[in-house]
């Protein structure tokens with residue numbers, strides 16, 4: 263792609279296509295502001311898609327229960343009438359002042375000129391905490407996975423899940439419905455997960471659907487020709503045993519890395535971007551931060567709070583994008599069909 267093809271101009275660049283970034287497309291669209299959205303992942307949805315696509319979320323208003331992936335499909339559908347341009351699979355690395363606006367640059371050479379920027383970058387570039395096992399890389403993507411995209415991929419498999427938090431317990435419960443065998447490896451018998459999930463797992467252990475391997479930790483991998491055949495585990499006295507397995511799912515949490523965001527000269531607070539709670543404005547003019555990345559007194563890292571922040575940020579940005587148009591607050595019911 264030539265330099266000119268890779269250079270764009272828009273009203274607002276949204277960094278991050280998680281649930282909050284996607285809803286910001288809608289809110290900007292309702293105020294007639296065009297958007298480009300950049301995400302390092304090659305898919306929409308941020309944490310919902312990458313970490314818990316098939317888990318039900320219970321606290322989205324008017325959806326008593328909605329799976330992570332379904333929520334993202336709905337948000338993308340709601341944003342679609344405003345024709346956002348998505349630049350996926352590229353990380354925003356530079357954010358520099360250009361006149362009254364900003365120039366957003368990615369690691370793939372895309373440059374977008376914008377009047378304002380909304381940072382909806384969640385926990386930043388995130389990646390899994392990996393267990394220190396020899397030869398781990400050769401099984402990654404074939405026998406070792408750090409997230410579950412589709413439960414069906416594990417149907418009929420012998421699955422070892424390692425970890426003691428929500429992901430380990432929830433996926434053990436869920437995969438026990440489709441896998442041939444589920445084994446849960448943890449250093450101690452106590453799990454740091456929601457009590458009702460732990461109770462459910464206890465019941466599945468009692469009925470033989472899940473095998474508990476405690477107190478053990480991972481010590482090695484066994485395989486033939488790049489295909490995983492077993493997971494070695496060791497107890498606290500270093501006594502080893504091998505669990506015959508096709509798949510290892512190590513769930514040791516996420517390493518959160520703000521990456522380049524920390525170098526953009528914005529005021530930060532404990533690894534988050536400090537914002538004015540009323541406008542979600544950062545310390546730089548025309549740059550607003552919303553969702554998990556934003557911090558203000560009383561902040562709750564919930565999707566529904568991020569949705570409200572998207573609306574507030576869009577209204578605060580409007581005078582910068584349309585300085586000659588007075589902004590009259592209007593309900594969507596009076597404004598009419600989005601995009602029309």
Ligand code: FAD
Pocket residue numbers: 277278279280281282283300301302303307308309310313314318319320321352353354355382383384385386387388428521522523552553554555563564565566568
């Ligand atoms: P994210 O979803 O984190 O998306 C941010 C996006 O920004 C990512 O896709 C990332 O790749 C991208 N990005 C970051 N840096 C850059 C960069 N420099 N360039 C380009 N792209 C970048 N919340 C609830 O409200 N209810 C729940 O029930 C709930 N359950 C949860 C269960 C689990 C297991 C987890 C992990 C979280 C849960 N959450 C829940 C939290 C919820 O997922 C987050 O609050 C939400 O995803 C935040 O949305 P976001 O759009 O701010 O950020």
